[in-house]
Amino acid sequence: MSLLVTLGAGVVFGLALAAPPGPMNAVIAEESVLRGRVAGFRAGLGAATADAIFFVLASLGVVAVVESLPLLRGVMIAVGGVLMLYFAVGAVRGARASFRPTAGDEPSIEEGKGFRKALVLALTNPYQVLFWLTVGVGLLRPGELDVLAYLPLVGDDLVGTLVVTTGSPALIGGFFLGVLTWIVGFPTGLVAAERRIETFAPLVAVGSGIVLAGFGVFFLYDAAATLATL
Numbered sequence: 001m002s003l004l005v006t007l008g009a010g011v012v013f014g015l016a017l018a019a020p021p022g023p024m025n026a027v028i029a030e031e032s033v034l035r036g037r038v039a040g041f042r043a044g045l046g047a048a049t050a051d052a053i054f055f056v057l058a059s060l061g062v063v064a065v066v067e068s069l070p071l072l073r074g075v076m077i078a079v080g081g082v083l084m085l086y087f088a089v090g091a092v093r094g095a096r097a098s099f100r101p102t103a104g105d106e107p108s109i110e111e112g113k114g115f116r117k118a119l120v121l122a123l124t125n126p127y128q129v130l131f132w133l134t135v136g137v138g139l140l141r142p143g144e145l146d147v148l149a150y151l152p153l154v155g156d157d158l159v160g161t162l163v164v165t166t167g168s169p170a171l172i173g174g175f176f177l178g179v180l181t182w183i184v185g186f187p188t189g190l191v192a193a194e195r196r197i198e199t200f201a202p203l204v205a206v207g208s209g210i211v212l213a214g215f216g217v218f219f220l221y222d223a224a225a226t227l228a229t230l
Contacts, residue, residue, distance in 0.1 A: 010174020044183025081219030
């Protein structure tokens with residue numbers, strides 16, 4: 001029973017990490033409504049692959065190097081900001097293309113584009129590195145972890161809600177199972193909604209562009225502030 005509880009806790013944690021709005025979900029949403037459910041899943045798989053890479057690096061202690069080098073962290077933030085602004089422009093262009101006369105046709109897409117886009121964004125996201133420095137290391141180290149306390153904005157209100165035993169393969173497996181559940185279910189839900197509402201695709205694409213642009217501006221501001229302290 002404890003194994004199932006730990007596995008379930010990992011699934012909940014993975015969903016809690018993957019579901020909140022942000023640049024990764026903006027990319028998944030854009031790919032899903034403009035290019036189909038499979039493209040959305042590929043984008044989600046790109047973000048999940050980055051998490052797997054960070055997980056391995058955290059287990060080896062490599063991730064800590066980024067946090068110990070402010071210059072490297074500042075450059076990463078700046079690169080991430082520029083990339084998000086670039087992808088925001090692409091999202092808006094995709095929204096304009098979605099108003100084409102042959103709206104029922106599938107647009108052409110370079111194979112794996114969404115996967116690479118999400119993977120590069122995730123790998124250049126220093127906040128994802130910071131997550132794996134804290135929660136990621138906590139998942140690997142035997143002990144107890146207050147899972148929901150690390151969530152942005154609402155973490156303080158959820159302290160003590162979900163405390164699990166760490167260092168367990170079931171917890172790690174459940175975590176990635178939760179992420180997988182989201183990257184399959186989220187694109188499926190978006191595509192289903194798009195089929196019912198004709199204007200849904202361009203609206204989501206524009207919304208994705210706004211989210212990416214907002215995070216891009218924030219990243220560049222943060223990068224400038226980080227580098228100014230050196």
